[in-house]
Ligand SMILES: O=P(O)(O)OC[C@H]1O[C@H](OP(=O)(O)OP(=O)(O)O)[C@H](O)[C@@H]1O
């Protein structure tokens with residue numbers, strides 16, 4: 080089996096002009112999922128980045144990975160397993176049962192309400208947020224808001240792709256890391 084480098088993984092992201100709306104240059108990560116060695120390289124890299132950020136913590140440990148609906152779910156559970164952390168979903172409204180905390184936000188092409196199950200995160204948790212892409216930062220900021228409502232700390236927000244022109248980082252309170260920047 081061929082070993083992939085991160086540079087080769089980056090080359091697999093495909094651009095689609097004017098999708099899903101005119102003026103949006105859509106960056107498609109799914110070609111990476113067609114290629115197991117590339118996906119393996121990307122996930123191992125995400126683990127390495129997370130572990131190196133965790134070194135800064137008192138207990139050196141991330142114990143919760145929060146994945147953002149829907150493409151954050153492609154990475155969250157695998158990353159959580161590799162870090163021996165729990166996986167917690169943040170979902171678009173109306174999808175999660177039970178006692179919830181919610182917030183509404185603006186993103187690159189529309190607005191959304193997101194929710195988290197209230198008992199899924201404890202105030203003592205060291206949380207890693209993971210998503211496929213940072214655009215305006217609205218989605219991740221909403222996640223930060225929910226996690227802070229539950230009293231926990233976001234130690235890192237980790238993205239596969241960052242669209243730097245949109246300055247999403249400036250909206251965020253947590254430290255961020257992106258693997259591919261455009
Ligand atoms: O930084 P922002 O401007 O908030 O944009 C980034 C978000 O937008 C996309 O999700 P989308 O809402 O399209 O949903 P999906 O993951 O369900 O496709 C992407 O997966 C991020 O979650």
Ligand SMILES: Nc1ncnc2[nH]cnc12
Pocket residue numbers: 103104105106107187212214242
């Ligand atoms: N330009 C973009 N490409 C892919 N996913 C996105 N989510 C928000 N903006 C996006």
